[in-house]
Amino acid sequence: MTNLIQEGSKVILYLGYNNLHVIKAKANEVYQTKFGALKHNDLIGKEFGSKIICTKGYVHALSVIPELWTLALPHRTQILYMADISLILLELDIKPGSIVIEAGTGSGSLSHSIIRSLRPNGHLYTFEFHELRSNLARNEFEEHGLSQFVTVQHRDVLSNGFEHENIADAVFLDLPAPWNAIEHVMKVLKKTGGRLCTFSPCIEQVQRTCQRLHMNNFEEINTVECLRRIHEFRYQHRSKIRFTADQNQEEIIDRKSNKREPDDDDGDEEEETTTNKKLKNDSEATTKRQPQETESTLTAIGPLVMPGHTGYLTFAYIKQE
Ligand SMILES: C[S@@+](CC[C@H](N)C(=O)[O-])C[C@H]1O[C@@H](n2cnc3c(N)ncnc32)[C@H](O)[C@@H]1O
Known part of the structure; x- marks a missing residue:
């Protein structure tokens, strides 16, 4: 290329x-x-x-590489981002030669990363029941030179299943009711064993999915929430704090030179005036101090604003024979 x-x-x-x-x-x-x-x-x-x-x-x-495409693509749906995507690819063990099933295709954000991981001899079958979305995704894969690694099908997977049987190493579901697709998932996964991941924003969806997975003898069921915290490293310039005698001395001299001791016989009014003057003198002393030296310190700054919850990823494994 x-x-x-x-x-x-x-x-x-x-x-x-x-x-x-x-x-x-x-x-x-x-x-x-x-x-x-x-x-x-x-x-x-x-x-x-x-x-x-x-x-x-x-x-x-x-x-167009998957990381950039995920950030730049035209949104037709909610999409998955790199924090979740990276964990999905790892936990589903998607590698060159893998056969992967995905539903729904949505905006094709995850699909691009899956395709990169399974090429040159694997294949992604991706299903989408919204016809326009499936056509747009197919066009994009073609424009990006990925057509030979992906088949986009316009299909409702809950009603009609995945069409194929015993072919997939891994299945990924980003659907509102993934638990209703579990029986179809069992048919499409290889009998020798395969992995499943579902993505759901709400914990109630996760509960129903886990119950159905357990009923159907899936093993190693676990759910994770993946949050990304980006730390910025930068130099911060701060005034050096000096505790030397010299500096204290400097301060005392400044204050003394402006000080007027109150007379014992002075009344309250006089006392108050003197106190005010002392305060004023103190602040003048402060401004008279030499400008302080600065030093640079390398600091790590945690995110002040952080994207929060996206969804829960539930992983499971099944060996049927
Ligand atoms: C949130 S989007 C998927 C986003 C995708 N993971 C991405 O990263 O771009 C969910 C998609 O599933 C599709 N969908 C919902 N139910 C479906 C079903 N029963 N069969 C096929 N697709 C379905 C929706 O039309 C929608 O496009």
């Missing part, structure tokens, strides 16, 4: 963190970005990964 952007190539434009745009390169077209106009002709013939100059800045032109 060429690493050059060609007429018709899909390109992910990286404008900044969380600011990705998807375009298709087309000769003589112009795309407007916050960094000004981007001429498609400046893209065509360049290597993926290149920096492309716009009229008021630049962007990076990146290829």
Whole structure:
């Protein structure tokens, strides 16, 4: 596969963190970005990964890889993100040669990562009962050069099952009622053994799924919630704290030079005036201090705002023979 952007190539434009745009390169077209106009002709013939100059800045032109596609894809449904996806791929043991069943396809976010893990000799069968969604997903796989690794079927898997039997190493369900698909899952999984994962936002859905899995002799049933905390590392500049005698001395001298001791015979009024003056003098002393030296410390900063709960992942295993 060429690493050059060609007429018709899909390109992910990286404008900044969380600011990705998807375009298709087309000769003589112009795309407007916050960094000004981007001429498609400046893209065509360049290597993926290149920096492309716009009229008021630049962007990076990146290829469609699953991590970026998940962040940039057109949302037709709720989608899965990388924290959950990475755990799903690991726990379902998806590797080159795996045969995987997925329902529903949704926006194809997870599908792209599954395909990358099972290629070049595995296959994904993905089912979607919303016809437009299944057609759009099929078109995208074709545009991304993935058609040979995936079959998209427009089908209600709860009513009609998965069509195939005894073929799958792993099944993934992102459906509102996954427990109603368990009998179909048992048919499609290899008799020699296979893995299942279901994704559900609510714990009540998880309970019903687990009960049904248990009734059907699934083993190693466990549910996890995967939360991602990104820590930022950065240098912070702080004033050095000095406890030296010199500094104390400096402070005392400053205060003494402005001090007026109250006279014993002074009345309350006088006393109050003096106290006010002392306060004023103290604050002047503070401002008279030398500017303090600063030092840089490498610090880890936890997320101030964190994406919360997405859903629960329930994993299970079955060996039927
Ligand atoms: C939340 S989306 C899946 C998102 C997908 N995991 C992703 O990462 O892009 C759930 C999809 O399941 C589909 N769906 C719901 N019930 C279904 C059924 N019985 N058979 C097939 N697809 C179904 C819906 O139309 C929807 O597109």
